[in-house]
Amino acid sequence: MQTRKLNARIKFQRRSTVVDAFGNEEGGWVDLGVERFGELKPTRGGEDVQASRLTGKAMFDFWVRSDAGTRNVGTGDLAVDVRTGRAFNVRFNEDMTGQNGWRLMALESGVAGG
Secondary structure (H helix, E strand, O other): OOHHHOOEEEEEEEEEEEEOOOOOEEEEEEEEEEEEEEEEEEEEEEEEEEOOEEEEEEEEEEEEEOOHHHHOOOOOOEEEEOOOOOEEEEEEEEOOOOOOOEEEEEEEEOOOOO
């Protein structure tokens, strides 16, 4: 992994829920304060059938340097490309090198957030 391959800037968000006066849960995405450069590469795409229609989805690999912030990102979190605003669901976040230097995150686009 070389610095010149860090082609994307991704920020991470987590769903926050608040109960209103009537007992209903309201929520939205709040920033985790984790924004990192990394290498974003498309891996594969596919189609799902939702409401009797085909919908496209795509998987991406995001390689990022390991630190306390990136280790805290979970599978229920949202990754947002800072440049384009495109949102991804985090499906996987692990240390694939075994040396705690880089983390691989599997990100999925084209699906409902959360």
